[in-house]
Amino acid sequence: MIEKKKLTLKDIAKELGISVSTASRALKEHPDIAKETIKAVKEYAEAHHYVPNFLAVNFRKSRTFNIGLIVPELVHHFFSTVISGAIDEAKKYGYNVLVSQSNDLLKDEKVACRTMLSSSVDGLLISISNETLEGEHLQDFLSEGKPVVQFDKITDHLNTPKVTVDxxxxxxxxxxxxxxxxxxxxxxxxxxxxxxxxxxxxxxxxxxxxxxxxxxxxxxxxxxxxxxxxxxxxxxxxxxxxxxxxxxxxxxxxxxxxxxxxxxxxxxxxxxxxxxxxxxxxxxxxxxxxxxxxxxxxHGYDMGIKAMKLLIELIQNQDCENEETIELKTKxxxxxxxxxxxxxx
Known part of the structure; x- marks a missing residue:
């Protein structure tokens, strides 16, 4: 017997021509979402027996207000400016940022990720190492209901929001x-x-x-x-x-x-x-x-601000299915x- 594929927020969004985050907020009747959109999303979800992701819906009720940030190098002008922007933005919302580096090595990146998970961070910002191809280890965060935002160096194999430059x-x-x-x-x-x-x-x-x-x-x-x-x-x-x-x-x-x-x-x-x-x-x-x-x-500082703002929004909306991409222009x-x-x- 072939198991029927479970309907996801991504499926609903694709069918109705809206973003995943809009579909998610419509199901929660967010005041910023038009009533017509909320009605369409709810009717489609009900008609197709949509069952919310338990981990996402029951997103950690007691947050640590700590966010993980992993970069290839700390002593690097670009990444230091990203970190500064991210920390400045996090402070506005009362979050602390735990920073680590991968040394551009996959094994060190995996260790940093395990450390972040054991520290119970509420979400993760990461610029992947040169050795990271598919990023399966980052899926551990999503499986625990912790959103991940990739920036600068990214992998398309992982369905998460991304902040990049052109x-x-x-x-x-x-x-x-x-x-x-x-x-x-x-x-x-x-x-x-x-x-x-x-x-x-x-x-x-x-x-x-x-x-x-x-x-x-x-x-x-x-x-x-x-x-x-x-x-x-x-x-x-x-x-x-x-x-x-x-x-x-x-x-x-x-x-x-x-x-x-x-x-x-x-x-x-x-x-x-x-x-x-x-x-x-x-x-x-x-x-x-x-x-x-x-x-x-x-524009490293701006990238840090935008990536952190997006991650905090995902944490607050209990959204682990967003796949938005923000692309900054270079100068x-x-x-x-x-x-x-x-x-x-």
Whole structure:
């Protein structure tokens, strides 16, 4: 005998053309939801014998007012700004934030998650490690009625809300700027091929080159493993000493770009006159390095605020089935490292 699939809030939302959170609030007769919507949702749920998720409906009655936050690195300008935004927002609602780091390792991320669960946090914010693919261990939170919000580095294998930036557009705009400055041989030092935001930045790089009919060369694309300054240095050295060197670099992060700049300065290249450099993240270091590093601002503080606000809303609404995605726009920050046309020799 084939067991009949249980109707979920997601099914109701899809059938009625509304969001999961709207369907959830309609069933609870939330005052912000139109009466017609409440009536439609309730009638559909009753007609199809909808049974609410017990864990979600009986969401923990005694909250700890503690929220878990896991990032790949604590000593990282972008993630530190996310943490600041998240903590500032949490304070408004009387929540404490327990922060941990995964060191970009799956095993450490799993340990951090177990620690957060044993600490009885009410929900979790997480930017997954480079090694995390499907995130099955995060399902443990949802199974206990604790919502999870992913941000920045995410997996689509886990059905949770997500707060991201438009990595594709950010990369496209960065490479477009390099092209407009007159660079024609643009290299890309990218992230791991199994990481979603690294892939989106790579696709943005390719699209900009194709749109402007600029040469695409496989030897000018290198994949980082550790996303480190040393990798930027080593890849820049390898490419610049090749038979066909590039004339500019678009890097997955500012840290990698700093490695590129270190090599170029040691090798006596003039930046940006001979070689242009573009980063991604807009670290504080990008302002003080010489020459100043052009970069893409990810708005980490705003991301932290929005991710925390969304998580607290889920906790308050006892909602573990929301799958909303919030995408922030990036901002191109231009400094001396890429201003070839404005360079005075």
């Amino acid at each position: 990595d594709f557009e950010g990369a496209y705009n960065a490479v477009n700027h390099l092209i407009k400055q007159g660079y024609k041989k643009i290299a890309h030092i990218r992230g791991r091929k199994n990481v979603k935001n690294a892939n989106e930045r790579y696709e943005g790089y390719l699209k900009a080159l194709k749109d402007h009919h600029v040469e695409i060369t496989e030897n000018w694309v290198k994949s980082c493993s550790a996303i480190s300054e040393n990798e930027g240095y080593d890849f820049a050295k390898e490419m610049m000493e090749s038979a066909n060197p590039p004339d500019s670099f678009f890097c997955i992060t500012d840290l990698v770009a700093l490695g590129v700049i270190r090599y170029l300065k040691e090798a006596k290249y003039e930046i940006p006159y001979q070689i242009g450099v573009m980063g991604f993240s807009n670290w504080k270091l990008a302002e003080v390095v010489s020459p100043g590093l052009s970069s893409v601002d990810q 191109l920050v231009i400094r001396d490292s890429s201003l070839k046309k404005d360079f005075i020799k």
